[in-house]
Amino acid sequence: MTxxxxxxxxxxxxxxxxxxxxxxxxxARSGDVLAGVAAESQAQRVAxxxxxxxxxxxxxxxxxxxxxxxxxxxxxxxDTHDPAAFxxxxxxxxxxxxxxxxxxAAERDEAAISGxxxxxxxxxxxxxxxxxxxxxxxxxxxxxxxxxxxxxxxxLPGRLASRLQPNHPxxxxxxxxxxxxxGLLHGSGDAVIGINPATDSPAQTVALLELVDxxxxxxxxxTQSCVLxxxxxTLRALEAGAPVDLVFQSVAGxxxxxxxxxxxxxxxxxxxxxxxxxxxxxxGRNVTYFETGQGSALSADAHHGVDGRxxxxxTLECRAYGVARHFDPLLVNTVxxxxxxxxxxxxxxxxxxxxxDHFCGKLLGLPMGVDVCYTNHTDVDGDDTDTLTLxxxxxxxxFVIAVPGSDDVMLHYQSxxxxxxxxxxxxxxxxxxxxxxAWLARMDLLGxxxxxxxxxxxTPAVKAxxxxxx
Amino acid sequence: xxxxxxxxxxxLRGATRARVALGxxxxxxxxxxxxxFRAAHAVARDAVHTPLDAGRVRAAxxxxxxxLPLLEVHSQxxxxxxxxxxxxxxxxxxxxxxxPAGDHDLALxxxxxxxPRAVHEHAAGTVAAVLERLPGWSVAPLVLAHQARVALGxxxxxxxxxxxxxxxxxxRPGLSSADSLxxxxxxxxxxxxxxxxxxxxxxxxxxxxxxHVQAADTLVALLQASRxxxxxxxxxxxxxxxxPPGAG
Numbered sequence: 001m002t003x004x005x006x007x008x009x010x011x012x013x014x015x016x017x018x019x020x021x022x023x024x025x026x027x028a029r030s031g032d033v034l035a036g037v038a039a040e041s042q043a044q045r046v047a048x049x050x051x052x053x054x055x056x057x058x059x060x061x062x063x064x065x066x067x068x069x070x071x072x073x074x075x076x077x078x079d080t081h082d083p084a085a086f087x088x089x090x091x092x093x094x095x096x097x098x099x100x101x102x103x104x105a106a107e108r109d110e111a112a113i114s115g116x117x118x119x120x121x122x123x124x125x126x127x128x129x130x131x132x133x134x135x136x137x138x139x140x141x142x143x144x145x146x147x148x149x150x151x152x153x154x155x156l157p158g159r160l161a162s163r164l165q166p167n168h169p170x171x172x173x174x175x176x177x178x179x180x181x182x183g184l185l186h187g188s189g190d191a192v193i194g195i196n197p198a199t200d201s202p203a204q205t206v207a208l209l210e211l212v213d214x215x216x217x218x219x220x221x222x223t224q225s226c227v228l229x230x231x232x233x234t235l236r237a238l239e240a241g242a243p244v245d246l247v248f249q250s251v252a253g254x255x256x257x258x259x260x261x262x263x264x265x266x267x268x269x270x271x272x273x274x275x276x277x278x279x280x281x282x283x284g285r286n287v288t289y290f291e292t293g294q295g296s297a298l299s300a301d302a303h304h305g306v307d308g309r310x311x312x313x314x315t316l317e318c319r320a321y322g323v324a325r326h327f328d329p330l331l332v333n334t335v336x337x338x339x340x341x342x343x344x345x346x347x348x349x350x351x352x353x354x355x356x357d358h359f360c361g362k363l364l365g366l367p368m369g370v371d372v373c374y375t376n377h378t379d380v381d382g383d384d385t386d387t388l389t390l391x392x393x394x395x396x397x398x399f400v401i402a403v404p405g406s407d408d409v410m411l412h413y414q415s416x417x418x419x420x421x422x423x424x425x426x427x428x429x430x431x432x433x434x435x436x437x438a439w440l441a442r443m444d445l446l447g448x449x450x451x452x453x454x455x456x457x458x459t460p461a462v463k464a465x466x467x468x469x470x
Numbered sequence: 471x472x473x474x475x476x477x478x479x480x481x482l483r484g485a486t487r488a489r490v491a492l493g494x495x496x497x498x499x500x501x502x503x504x505x506x507f508r509a510a511h512a513v514a515r516d517a518v519h520t521p522l523d524a525g526r527v528r529a530a531x532x533x534x535x536x537x538l539p540l541l542e543v544h545s546q547x548x549x550x551x552x553x554x555x556x557x558x559x560x561x562x563x564x565x566x567x568x569x570p571a572g573d574h575d576l577a578l579x580x581x582x583x584x585x586p587r588a589v590h591e592h593a594a595g596t597v598a599a600v601l602e603r604l605p606g607w608s609v610a611p612l613v614l615a616h617q618a619r620v621a622l623g624x625x626x627x628x629x630x631x632x633x634x635x636x637x638x639x640x641x642r643p644g645l646s647s648a649d650s651l652x653x654x655x656x657x658x659x660x661x662x663x664x665x666x667x668x669x670x671x672x673x674x675x676x677x678x679x680x681x682h683v684q685a686a687d688t689l690v691a692l693l694q695a696s697r698x699x700x701x702x703x704x705x706x707x708x709x710x711x712x713x714p715p716g717a718g
Contacts, residue, residue, distance in 0.1 A: 030555040168486060175486035182482055182490035341554040376514035376643045377554060377584050382507075405489020405499075406507060412644040414511070417489075422497035454494045457478045466478045 002063065004055075008047040015048060019065045019305050021055070022123070023312035024048035025130045027352055031295045031313040031343035035303060038312075049131055053095030057086075060123045065315060066305035071255045072265055077121050077322040085119030088112065094127045101128065101363075102136060105143040114145045117325075117365030122253070122318035125360045129314070134352065134391065137359040141368075141395040144359075148330045148367040149284025150224045150245060152190050152433040154398050155367050160430040161399040162421045163331070163369065164189035167410035171198045173211055179404050180215055181465060186418030187425075187445065187452035190436035191331055191369065191399035192246065192289065194226040198410055202236040205229045213243040219443070219465070222282070222435035224330070226289055231263055231271045238274045245280050246289045246330060247271040253292075253319025254311075256302035265323070272327050283435065286330035286367070292320040293335040294353050295343030313343060314356055321364045331399065332361055333369035336388075337380055338413055347384030350374065354388045358397055369399035373415040382406070389420060393428040400424070422452060487646075510645040517640075517648035519550060522582040522589060522616055530594035531612070536601060539611040543567050543626065547617040560619035562661075569629040570611065576693065577610040577632035577659075581618035585640030588651040592674055592682065593638050596651065599686035600636075604693070620654045620668070627659030634696055635659040636689065641672065650675040653685060655692050657702035667703035669696070 004015045015021040023037035025048035032038035039045035061081065068074050083090075089097055104112045129137065147155040154161050166179030176195060183189050193212050197204050205227045212225035224245035227234070231249040238244050249268060250261050258264065268288070275287040294313040297303040305311045317334070324332050334357035337350045344350045354370050361368035372388050374380035389400060406417040424430065431437055431450065440446040444461040447453045455462050479491035492503040499507070528540055544564040547553035553560050578600070580593045601609065610630040615622050620637050627635030634657050641650040651674040656663055671688050673679035680688075696702045 034556060034558070166488075168488065172486070175488065178482045178485035178490050179488045182488075342557050345555055376511065376645070377518045381511065403488070404486075405492050405503070407489045407510075407645050409486070409488045409646075412642070412647075414645065417492075417499065419492070419494060419497060419499050422494075426497045451497075462478055466481065 004051045006047040006051040008043050008050065011043065013044050013047040015051060017306065017309060018059070018063050019309050019311050019315070021048055021052055022065065022127060022130065022315050025052045026312045026314055027130065029294070029313070029343070029349045029353065030341060030345040031298055034342050035298050035310045035313070037310045052127055053093060053131055055094050055127065057089060057092050057094060057097055057124050060121050060127070064306055065123055065311055066254055066319070073253060073255055073258070073319055073323055076265060076326055077319070080118070080326065081121060082118035085116055087119065089116060089119070094124070095131060097124070097128050098131045098136070101140045105140045108143055110143050110145045113140065113143055113363070117363065120364060122322040122360070122364060123315060125363050126315040126318040129356050129360050132359070134355050137355040138391055138395040141359040141362050144362045144396070146362055146365055146367045146398065148286040150281040150286055150330050151222050151283060152224070152435045153283050154191055154330065154433055156434065157396070158430060159433055160393055160397065160421070160425055160428070161191035161433045161436070162188040162402045163191045163333070163399055164193045165195070165401050165403045165408065165415065166193065167196050167403065167408050169198055169410045171204055171208060173207070176208070176211060177215065180212070182404050183402065183418055184221070184465060185445065185455065185462065186422060187432055187440055188402045188418045188421055189221070189223050190433035192224050192226050194228055194289070196228045196411060200229050200233050202233050202240065205233050205237045206240055206242040209237060209242045209244060220439070222439050228291070231267055235271050235274065238271070243280070244275055244278065246287055247275045248289045248291070250291045250296070251320050251323045252297045252300065252302060253316035253323070254297050254302050257297040257300050257316070258323070260300035260302050265326070268327055284330070286328055288327045288329040289331040290324040290327070290329055291333055291335055292317055292324070292357070293339050294357065295339045296320070298343065299339065314353070317357060318360045318364070321361045321366055325365050329367060331369055332366045333371050333399070333401065334358070334361070335371040335373060337374035337378060338371065340375055341378045344378070346379035347381070347387070350378070350380050351384060351388045351391070355391060355395065358392055358395055367398045369401070370397060371401040371415055373401070373413055375413045385416060385420070389416060389424050390427060393424045393430055426451065513648045514643035514645055517585045517587040517643040520586050522586040522614070524614055526590050527580060527593060527614055530590070531597065534594040534598035536594065536598050536612070538609060540614055541569065541611050542614045542616070543569070545615065545617045545619070545622055550617070553617040557619055560617055561621035563622065563625045569613070569626065571629065572610055572631045573608070574610040574630060574632040575607040575634065575697070576604070577613065577627045577630045577635045579613045579615055579623045579626050579635060579637045581615040581620070581622060581637050581639040583618065583620070583639035583652070584642040585649060588640035588649045588675070589638065591649050592651040595682035596638060596653070596674060596685050599682045600689055603686055603690040621663065623654065623656060624659045624661050624663050627656065628661070632659060633657070634693060634702070636693070647673070647675060647678065650679060653689055655689065655696060655702050657696045657700060669702050669706055
């Protein structure tokens with residue numbers, strides 16, 4: 001274990017391990033205080049950032065944060081590391097890597113940045129993010145290209161897609177359908193129409209899959225459905241012959257964290273293969289969807305690494321991306337404000353974490369989206385979510401989550417509204433996924449100016465779409 | 471065609487409690503809809519930050535005819551900001567807390583949790599209804615707990631010498647439910663009990679959620695089953711047949 005020292009303001013700070021250095025260098029957040037790993041002063045934090053800037057990137061290939069022998073996520077990350085992709089940055093320090101990224105971003109050299117993905121480990125990406133300001137995170141993510149597809153194409157430049165989340169407290173078919181139609185009328189749903197089921201039963205999952213599939217088929221909507229049940233439930237639905245577009249699972253950055261979610265890497269491999277076999281894609285073959293969020297490992301007491309040392313929540317979040325990318329996902333999103341103030345306390349912390357997660361996921365090669373959200377016991381409101389949404393739009397975020405009127409009446413938290421998505425697209429000149437945009441035009445839901453039309457109830461387009469609800 | 475069929479927006483609104491068919495002002499929300507949302511959020515936020523008012527709870531208990539004494543304790547979280555960021559502190563009793571040791575069938579802890587308002591409005595009525603249904607049970611003095619999480623009931627129940635503890639706690643406010651009370655039952659309370667060893671009744675919030683009487687009926691069924699088994703949590707849930715619906 002290498003001890004690192006840094007003098008700042010006449011005081012010498014000592015960092016006992018690589019994980020200690022990463023934790024102390026992390027911008028302030030409540031979850032790291034809860035875990036007992038946060039910097040104890042501003043000076044200590046910046047001292048850690050100085051020391052971290054001097055660490056060679058290659059160190060992360062030999063010095064572990066979570067042990068290779070104890071953790072299958074570490075093994076997955078290191079066993080699949082691509083030295084050729086790492087080549088262009090192999091000789092850099094973390095600080096040098098930050099400058100390299102900013103230079104390539106300024107040159108708009110998307111190929112150089114995007115080509116690194118398989119050569120980077122989550123710990124390298126976490127490390128460099130800790131040295132970056134919010135605008136750095138936006139600037140580099142904007143020039144990182146990750147394109148995926150199933151029945152719509154996501155991640156193209158100048159596009160912002162959304163997951164239409166029509167949750168209902170009792171999975172009522174009519175209620176869910178009403179929310180789907182409301183979202184479609186607002187131009188949402190190009191990333192996925194994705195429901196969190198109220199109960200995780202195979203029968204309920206199949207019923208919801210069939211419901212959304214019927215809507216998608218009836219109107220020939222170029223998008224995909226997902227019921228965000230546990231992967232074992234989705235496997236049962238697949239066995240029952242249900243129309244499964246996407247296999248969903250929440251994942252964490254440690255083997256213990258994934259055990260807490262009731263998943264193993266083998267289980268995810270099996271489910272992905274089963275979904276691929278259905279061949280339901282038209283423009284691509286990405287058939288998995290993962291959700292993550294800073295604090296999930298800590299909340300499961302699965303946040304310990306080498307020598308039992310606690311690891312900071314942002315580094316662990318990046319390791320969850322190391323899991324996700326192994327399964328070639330269509331969609332990955334961090335649920336950034338959901339977990340509560342003990343992990344991200346206020347708007348400043350949520351905005352910072354959302355930008356970090358988006359940048360880190362994308363740099364690691366993921367089609368990164370964000371659930372820009374909050375609970376009522378967190379010090380966050382619509383102004384904060386506006387800020388994060390517009391920054392994410394500028395950063396080239398693949399997709400965001402949208403629910404009717406920002407109010408998820410099943411999960412009892414607030415995410416973006418369909419109107420928020422329209423606003424972000426309008427302000428930043430972003431458009432829906434191309435196949436979905438063409439569909440909106442066919443349905444007469446798009447104006448000549450490319451905006452989603454604000455329709456009167458008696459418009460033929462509205463009547464046609466609402467025919468399903470009668 | 472009926473009026474509803476002529477208004478597709480009404481059709482959507484009638485189909486779900488979700489905020490559908492809100493209309494638009496440009497790409498944003500109409501002013502009335504925007505203010506409605508802010509109002510719901512404001513009420514929920516205020517519910518989290520309203521201080522627990524012991525005098526108000528005491529008066530409500532008296533009005534409800536509850537004769538048990540009421541003791542007050544604090545967790546190790548000194549204020550709301552710390553409470554929200556350090557759930558571990560909200561599970562531990564403040565240093566030097568003294569509670570009278572006894573030998574009781576049951577202890578009831580009224581905990582502010584994330585909605586003191588829920589305790590103000592629903593704790594006394596629920597306690598009264600529960601006590602009426604437990605003739606012959608020895609019940610410890612009531613405990614009002616400030617900056618408290620559910621697991622604070624473990625050291626409280628242990629100190630009081632109670633075989634079962636029930637924590638009545640303010641639940642995290644939703645946009646349309648700022649005053650929801652939750653009831654958590656734990657057999658053999660002591661620090662270190664896992665969440666899987668508890669049973670929960672959620673959403674006590676008349677008139678929209680469970681009434682005090684409904685909550686009490688369900689809780690008493692759970693208490694009797696728990697006393698019979700000498701356990702709580704998953705084992706009790708698995709025994710479910712004898713319990714009313716929702717008694718999970």
